[in-house]
Amino acid sequence: MQILWNRNQWAMGLTKMIRSSIMVLVVALFCAWTTECSYAASDEASHTVRPAAVAGRFYPNGTEDLRKTVRTLLRDASGVDVKETIRGLVSPHAGYIYSGIVAAAGYRQISPSIRTVILIGPSHQFPLKGPSIDLVSAYQTPLGDVSLSQLAFKLCKLPIFESAPEAHKTEHSLEVQLPFLQVMLKDFEIVPILVNSGDPRALASVLAPYIDNSALVVASTDLSHYYSYERAVSLDRICISAMTNAEFSCMPLCEACGKQAVMTLMHIAEFKNWDAKLIDYKNSGDTAGGKDNVVGYASIAFVDRKERSQTMKSSLSDQDKKALLRLARSAIEARLLDGVKVERPEPSPILNEDRGCFVTLHKTGRLRGCIGTIEPVCPLVECVEKNAQNAAFKDPRFLGLTADELSEIDIELSVLSVPERLNYKNGEDLKRQLRPHVHGVIMSRGIYSSTFLPQVWEQLPDKEQFLENLCVKGGMPATAWKDPATNILVYQAEVFGEKDFK
Template identity: 55%
Template sequence: MMKSMVAIILSFFLALMQFVAPTCAGEKRTDKVRLPAVAGSFYPDDPATLKRIVRKYLTKADGRRVSGRIRGLVSPHAGYIYSGIVAAAGYSQIDQKIRTVIVLAPSHHIAFRGASIPEGLTAYRTPLGDVRLSTLAFRLRHSPGFTSVPQAHEREHAIEVQLPFLQVALEMFEIVPILMGSIDPEMLARAIIPFIGKNTLIIASSDLSHYYSYNTARRLDRFCNEAIPAIDFSKMALCEACGKLPILTLMHIAKIEGWKGILIEYKNSGDTAGNKDRVVGYASIAFVEDVRSEARRAKIRLKSEEREYLLQLARSTITARLADKTPRLRELDSPGIKEMRGCFVTIHKDGHLRGCIGTILPVQPLCQCVKMNALNAAFNDPRFYPLRKDELDSIQLEISVLTVPEVLRFKDSDDLKRKLKPNIHGVILSRGRNRATYLPQVWEQMPTKEEFLESLCRKGAMNSNCWQDKDTIVEVYEAEVFSE
């Protein structure tokens, strides 16, 4: 009897072990697959039928053809007989080189705060197979604003219905499934941007107006179809969409990255498979990368007159504030200072730091960025008392114009040190809600990479060895630095 019990317990233990797999970070977790919730209702549950129907939609898809590479896509999430042909108009034009797809979707069933990436989940399953979660999902979950609400993902269709189109349109890819609860879309956009690689596609899953008459729906949906591609946030107040927060997040990303919006296709259920009394609207809207978007990630080179003007702008702005006057400086008609850029303004006095504040992401024109951060460095740096008028003649101003930060991929701490370039890379370390950066010129004060990274960890109120932690996100950027 005892031997039988031991055999049963041992068999049970071995059966459990079959489900255990190591993660890329060396931890162990139980593989968990999210099963289809709407197969057989929103789309066919038979694999052959599903693949045939999706291919048919992709082949017959109409709508506007876009020039340029699609980086973001607003796509509907209704049953395929209603919205499939509209979704296909966008998916038929995505780049085959896409390897990571970030899907932003609303939570229709469960309310929560934050943006949810399900913890422990390794794949989403459809009748066409399993779609693995990208390792990016595990890293992004530790960023500010993110949480894990697994039960919200279980019944949610808004992510699931996008996957068969992606499985047919792309050769291989992984996903980052994000359900949005109550969260600031601009904050979420800024959290996602550092993780966007050249082969990343972002999907905002959303239908438009619900259950109006045909003509009323077309009139209401026009607000969305005009505001979204124009990245017009003020007009979005009139847009009715169940995935409005995902759409707004994608719009913020597109604005910062310099992507151009294009309405590809619009229909409602009265055009596809339903009656015209109570319809739902669907749109496929692309955000396309152009040459200027690549330039933002490239090395920045300003003209000499642009550099001189920005330094004059910074000093005149500080001087005017101390005199309680409006700055008077001729406007320079030059495209370089009007580009969306991130920047830092640093103040030195007698060879010592007197203030330094900046904006990492390109959220405003460079001239505005310099004005704002000149004032912040002079009067709002919490490490120093506000600048006094009698100090004006003894300070020196320095401006750093930044490239867009990118996540640095590395295998371990030794690999990280090999990839970091002293005096070239500015570095951002993020772990949970803690975040800190050093500009490239700070390398001059740190003789070794270890000292640089440990100091940056401490600056962000993190353990001095945080840079060796797998949960710490490392981003790098470059800067064009010039001073008076």
């Protein structure tokens, strides 16, 4: 976001005395608009309404035009559907023509039972010593007034907060969230907080006790600013990975104007045991601008972490296993032999479940290709068909499979459980929690990641050797596994192959 106000644009030719006088005036003004929050909070009877500052620029100024725009965005938004109740959202704050469709992807899924929304966003134009709460009676948009919660006045009596009315007066990062909330919720109040310095963990620890099932926390931010399309996507991928995997050590690499707000939400998620899920990502090159200088936008949901079973949810029947193996082989043969069609099994509930899977090819006992999908992003039958062809023809370690090799190939399938985050204090704690021959492991650190299937324990039964090799495979230092900042997820696999049915 470009800064709209610059205190350093002094007129040329002013004398030293005049410059000094002006600086004194600026300091006086700064002190005037920054007040102790506890003092401001004493006047809870204030009926000041903050008027809309960016209506007509960031979103339509007319009531019906705005309502229609928001409803159209909510209708047309796509992205991942979140089944759990959304407790927190990372949401963009650019003009609706640019980021509205991404914001809508998250807001269309919030619970109608929400009564309090804690809005945390960056102060783009004014420096702040700490988090600032705007102590007005309400925020106004063309859709009406949104009242401040009494929680705002209660929080503002705490020493961590200040009140800087001038910072809130023209700031758009919180205001642009309101029309979406006004359309989605019938009766709610807000706690408007601006940040651009301070300790996000300390702020999170103050807010967390007040967050119950009727509350929603929104962290307002855009991502990288004014890079080429390809560069922006690369940078934003780092940022999104850090946000969704709770990788606080990688947040310094994240380019986001609302980084402090997002880190506050990430720490709240840590305290409340929430998981993060990416709903949608786009940049202005995808929505309403050119691709030379783009701005990135993401919608990320935070939801209650589910305690998952320690074993696979269900077991495939022998009939299902044979059908999947035949699907995998026919998918490969269809690419190599004339007249061969892919033999897709009859639909069934278990084969149509969204599951991750890997397809492994061996030739005379040696690896000949292995590619898969860890996350459950598509039905199992689609996963097997796609990855069978990928393992045969797109594994970068091998040349594409030929028709002459078909008779020498054995196919093995690994059907995966949903990965679970593994929290650990140090390397010894991690080793204690790992279960050889049971756990597949996903390791990630910043832009680097790698995985070993449970079968790899057969070649690397020692836990330290297993983890060191996994680090090296992903381009990380061999000792990265000892650092709790390295993200570890584990999963299980149901493994079967053609040899099992001969």
